[in-house]
Amino acid sequence: MSKAKFHFRCVACGRRTPDFPTWFSQNQQCPECKSKHAEIEYNVDYTAFPLLLKENDPKSFWHYFDYLPLHDRKNIVSCQEGAIPLERWSFFEQYAAEQHKIDCKIYVYRNDLNGGTNTFKDIAASMAASVLKEHNINQYCIASTGNTATAYGKYLAIAGINAAIFMPKNSVEASQAEIASYGQQVYSIDGDYTYTKQVAADYARKFSVLISSGNIDPIRIESKRTMVFEWLRLLGRMPDVYIQAISGGTGPLALDKAVRELSPCMSDLHLPKLLMVQTDKCDPMVQAWENAKAQNFPQGFEQQYPIIDNPKTAISILATGNPTTYPMLAGLLRKYGGNFLRVKEDKVIDVTRLVAYERKTHIGPASAVCILGLLKAIEQGEIQNNQTVLVNIGEGIKRAPAFLHKLGHHIKNILSVDDCYLPDMNRFRKELWKNALD
Numbered sequence: 001m002s003k004a005k006f007h008f009r010c011v012a013c014g015r016r017t018p019d020f021p022t023w024f025s026q027n028q029q030c031p032e033c034k035s036k037h038a039e040i041e042y043n044v045d046y047t048a049f050p051l052l053l054k055e056n057d058p059k060s061f062w063h064y065f066d067y068l069p070l071h072d073r074k075n076i077v078s079c080q081e082g083a084i085p086l087e088r089w090s091f092f093e094q095y096a097a098e099q100h101k102i103d104c105k106i107y108v109y110r111n112d113l114n115g116g117t118n119t120f121k122d123i124a125a126s127m128a129a130s131v132l133k134e135h136n137i138n139q140y141c142i143a144s145t146g147n148t149a150t151a152y153g154k155y156l157a158i159a160g161i162n163a164a165i166f167m168p169k170n171s172v173e174a175s176q177a178e179i180a181s182y183g184q185q186v187y188s189i190d191g192d193y194t195y196t197k198q199v200a201a202d203y204a205r206k207f208s209v210l211i212s213s214g215n216i217d218p219i220r221i222e223s224k225r226t227m228v229f230e231w232l233r234l235l236g237r238m239p240d241v242y243i244q245a246i247s248g249g250t251g252p253l254a255l256d257k258a259v260r261e262l263s264p265c266m267s268d269l270h271l272p273k274l275l276m277v278q279t280d281k282c283d284p285m286v287q288a289w290e291n292a293k294a295q296n297f298p299q300g301f302e303q304q305y306p307i308i309d310n311p312k313t314a315i316s317i318l319a320t321g322n323p324t325t326y327p328m329l330a331g332l333l334r335k336y337g338g339n340f341l342r343v344k345e346d347k348v349i350d351v352t353r354l355v356a357y358e359r360k361t362h363i364g365p366a367s368a369v370c371i372l373g374l375l376k377a378i379e380q381g382e383i384q385n386n387q388t389v390l391v392n393i394g395e396g397i398k399r400a401p402a403f404l405h406k407l408g409h410h411i412k413n414i415l416s417v418d419d420c421y422l423p424d425m426n427r428f429r430k431e432l433w434k435n436a437l438d
């Protein structure tokens with residue numbers, strides 16, 4: 001018999017689970033120690049992996065099929081996601097050089113250009129729909145603040161898989177409507193994200209339906225780790241600094257998995273410095289980190305974190321008040337270097353206007369948080385000369401259409417031509433920068 005392509009290994013006790021059917025039948029947890037955290041290991045030869053990085057024009061992250069947990073290509077459900085550009089945004093480089101004497105390269109990873117729903121959740125949804133299709137599963141459920149919900153709603157619908165999607169009622173209405181329009185069932189929950197996850201878990205139990213097991217779900221981690229593959233392909237190396245708005249934490253956990261997995265075949269590979277950004281309206285991880293730092297990171301500091309009930313943030317995508325992955329993330333940041341950064345939520349519109357002006361690109365609110373984190377990192381000296389910085393633009397403005405309406409700051413209501421003058425685009429620049437940086 002030929003060797004299986006992959007298996008699961010329990011992170012807590014090491015026990016192996018051979019395949020998805022077994023993993024699903026044991027309730028997506030280790031039968032031995034009950035840990036829900038397992039990682040996928042591939043029984044493949046990594047010597048061929050670097051060849052994939054020489055390819056110029058992959059159509060999607062399925063370019064890495066040999067290193068993904070799917071057996072048959074015919075089950076791939078894809079909208080061309082995960083092969084997106086890394087763009088150099090030189091206006092931020094100029095700002096860093098002129099105002100802070102930092103000479104660095106700043107790349108943004110354009111998840112807003114993904115073919116599915118234009119967010120960084122599309123790769124996970126593509127992976128999930130494909131795995132579920134391969135195993136003939138036609139009912140699934142998931143709780144999400146919005147972007148994962150939309151992506152799963154669409155991709156599972158494409159595969160003909162029913163999804164019950166649980167979202168806190170303050171999530172973006174347009175996202176709920178979009179999911180419902182694909183024929184999926186949205187449950188809008190009167191409560192915060194923590195409560196929404198409980199209701200989804202109750203639903204999964206009541207109807208014996210498979211549920212996405214959250215931020216450590218191997219399906220999500222395996223897909224998102226291909227971001228590292230793509231950066232290696234596009235940059236030829238890992239960035240020195242990675243900046244991301246943080247909510248559940250799948251992003252950085254996936255990077256760590258990729259680096260550990262590839263290290264044996266790529267000797268100088270290492271995790272970038274991780275800068276994780278939250279706004280002052282929902283910042284449990286930043287609070288926890290600041291407390292730990294003030295006490296000089298005592299033994300067990302990772303386990304101490306606050307839980308914010310009903311966070312009062314307008315950025316519903318990032319409204320994870322109970323940061324259950326903090327212990328893992330805090331451990332990673334402590335080990336490899338990094339920081340949790342707090343930015344002001346009331347600067348989100350200003351920085352979105354600045355990017356629209358400088359790049360003619362509309363980023364979504366969670367991406368704006370990430371860019372505010374970049375500005376803060378530059379200001380706080382988190383970035384050194386000659387470093388390469390990668391900023392994860394997780395979503396475009398399509399995800400929050402109401403947000404777009406807030407960008408028209410200098411529209412004038414006039415009665416006649418007497419109130420007109422010749423426009424001069426340049427006059428906005430100074431004001432936009434000032435407002436974004438204040």
Ligand SMILES: Cc1ncc(COP(=O)(O)O)c(C=O)c1O
Nearest residue numbers: 147247248249250251366394395
């Ligand atoms: C656009 C965007 N950025 C960042 C995040 C945070 O992702 P995570 O914390 O799961 O890595 C999300 C999702 O929650 C998102 O949709």
Ligand SMILES: [Zn+2]
Nearest residue numbers: 010013030033
């Ligand atoms: Zn175990």
